[in-house]
Amino acid sequence: MDYQDYYKIHGVVRTASAEGIKKAYRKNACKYHPDIRPGADVGAKFKDVNEAYEVLNDPEKRAAYDQFGQQPPRDGHYETPPAWDTDYSFSESWTAGGDQEFSDFFETLFRRQAQTAGATPRDSHARIQIDIEDAFRGANRTFSLRTPAVGPDGRVTKENHNYSVTIHKGISAGQHLCISGNGEIADNLFFEIAFAPHPVYRPEGRDLYIDLPITPWEAVLGGHAVMPTPDGRVDLRIPKNARSGQKLRLNGKGLPCAPAGDIYASLKIVNPPVLTAQKRALFEKLAKEFSFYPRAHLKGS
Amino acid sequence: MKKTTPRGDIIDALSLHDLCRFCGAEETWVIEMVDYGVLEPKGSVIEKWRFYGANIARAKKASRLKRDLGVNVAGVALILSLLEERDAIRRRLAHYEID
Secondary structure, eight states: OBOOOHHHHHTOOTTOOHHHHHHHHHHHHHHHOTTTSOSHHHHHHHHHHHHHHHHHTSHHHHHHHHHHSSSOOTTSBOOOOTTTTSSOOOOOOOOSOTTOOOOHHHHHHTOOBOOOTTSOOOEEEEEEEEOHHHHHHOEEEEEEEEEEEEOTTSBEEEEEEEEEEEEOTTOOTTOEEEEEOOSSSOSEEEEEEEEOOOSSOEEETTEEEEEEEEOHHHHHHOEEEEEEETTEEEEEEEOTTOOTTOEEEETTOSOOSSSOOOEEEEEEEOOOOOOSHHHHHHHHHHHHHOOOOTTTTSTTO | OOOOOOBOEEOOSBOHHHHHHHHTOOHHHHHHHHHTTSOOOBSSSGGGOBBOHHHHHHHHHHHHHHHHHOOOHHHHHHHHHHHHHHHHHHHHHHHHHHO
């Protein structure tokens, strides 16, 4: 079990006042709040910040931590003192931030009693990442989560559980799935859907955006381009004299919810690499034939 | 390993009461969020309010901001609209950085 230096996490001295700790928490909570600054590192940092505050903000827990957790061993490893928790009783119920998971260090020092039967129902929240393709076709996926479970002695431990989840066709990011009565501590388990980053598609609500590379002659002459969609390939008509950045809409080809979203293809004109004298001559001919000057509107040029 | 059958119902069309339980929020707070236009339920009277899709995710995010940072309703409204703007820009940026 790794030792947690709660004072260091908040950047305060061990003699810091309650007010000083509160101040540090407010600052750090803003700095690392996962809703404000997304990213796995930040999320982990926020968890530490919350855990540290949970202890330091409670005079009873802080005193206990100061007594037993004062000297971090050199290797950062920590053993619980013998007969720990006979002097102090932490029988609090789950806090409002019940979706937070604390470190083993915290759980051992301040291990919480499970709520007994008949207590207020408790919900658990988690976020799962799915592929955009799954939202188009629907799928069954298994997610492994570390969730609390009640041991025979009434203590709460963390266990890995696999949850088999139906990904409904047409589900979009930010929607929630509910798995009710899963028989563990939580009454309802809510999964918030997030889309895994995709190299081709950029989801915005129920619409998908895609950059579609086209050749300079496709842009000028117009024509058809085969474009991938999560639902299969489609034939897209490119208008004559298409501009770079021009958006073409594929009605109803976005996420298949009701009403279905659209796909927007943003045209990106790409030059071919010209490596032979013969091909170069073609472009030289173009340069001679055209008296096109695209920078006319820029003053001073 | 325990074998399970796939399950999961999409959460949608929540009443005020259900939304409050889902977010761990007070009804008065949710009503204030509606007054500020942060949440837009369907239904003319409070008893008939139903919260849909993105509004549910918004409510949950807003309640986390309130709980963790002590932000008031006006502050939450401002943060959410700026975050949505920033996230859209981030997604665009991430896309260009793939190349």
